[in-house]
Amino acid sequence: MQKLELSPDLFFSNLRTVNRDLCKDAMLGLVHRYDLSGKNVLSLGAGEAFEESWFYNSDCTLTLNDINLSFTPAVCQGSGLTFYHGDAGAALVDIPDGRYDLLYVSSFHPDEIRRETIQADFVAQQTEDQAAHYVTWPDDELPYSETLNDALAKIRDGGLVIFQHYRGGVCVDTNPHYIDEIEKQFQSAGVQLLEVYTFRRSTPHLLVVGYKGDASHALEFSKSLQARPEIKTFHGRYGDKEISTDVVKVFELASEHIRPRKVFPPPPTAHAEPQPTPPAASAGIVERLRSLFRR
């Protein structure tokens, strides 16, 4: 693991502008809703940091990590941006606890692949009823890998976590219990689940937001968000703008009616008469997951 001190201007000067521009509305939407200007941000698996560049534009101080280098350290040397080159888990050993206003993670490969594998294993042995209802997430399984769980310790009290998932996601319309599992895992790390968003027509795409601190402060913060600009899009590089701007909030801490089971109630006939399963039930589910992850 290598810790690099870089000039953010030099680091961001080589970014591919197309990707950066595609992320603009989504990232500034986060900045405006969660008041992120000027904050101290830690991002793991940041890749080329197209998204994080908008935090920098909003006067944030960045600490980034990736196992691969997409830039030449020698030409970016300077100060103002810390980059941990190496495995995120190893970087976390060096990164102090309780320091960051925001932990931002967008599609961290090892975590997304873990979720994908858990679902593939589950659908291979699910019951007919689970297959008929597209249940792909097992009960009592931790939504997040050890690395992301450990990363929650890096957030200061009153700080936020934002996880964006665009691979290996869990369809929250058919797996509402998955949100309960996130809530539980977050709570065991001192984080309260604040909000969850998905695309109405592609429900494994998720934006998950949490608050580090006790439940009463999180509730106050959640209420304060009701006066802030709404999230209108996320995952700016998603290929179909019609889908990525049709965002639905499926969890809001302060609004008990915003819960996945209420936003996506099961169809009235689903319990009485489950839909006939495709010829090979689990193959059908795997195919559905694959087609969603491919986007």
Ligand SMILES: C[S@@+](CC[C@H](N)C(=O)[O-])C[C@H]1O[C@@H](n2cnc3c(N)ncnc32)[C@H](O)[C@@H]1O
């Ligand atoms: C799908 S990309 C996401 C990049 C960026 N966050 C985004 O949203 O475009 C996944 C990133 O995880 C990085 N990665 C994979 N394994 C990692 C590890 N063990 N530690 C740190 N980064 C890792 C990859 O190099 C890649 O940049």
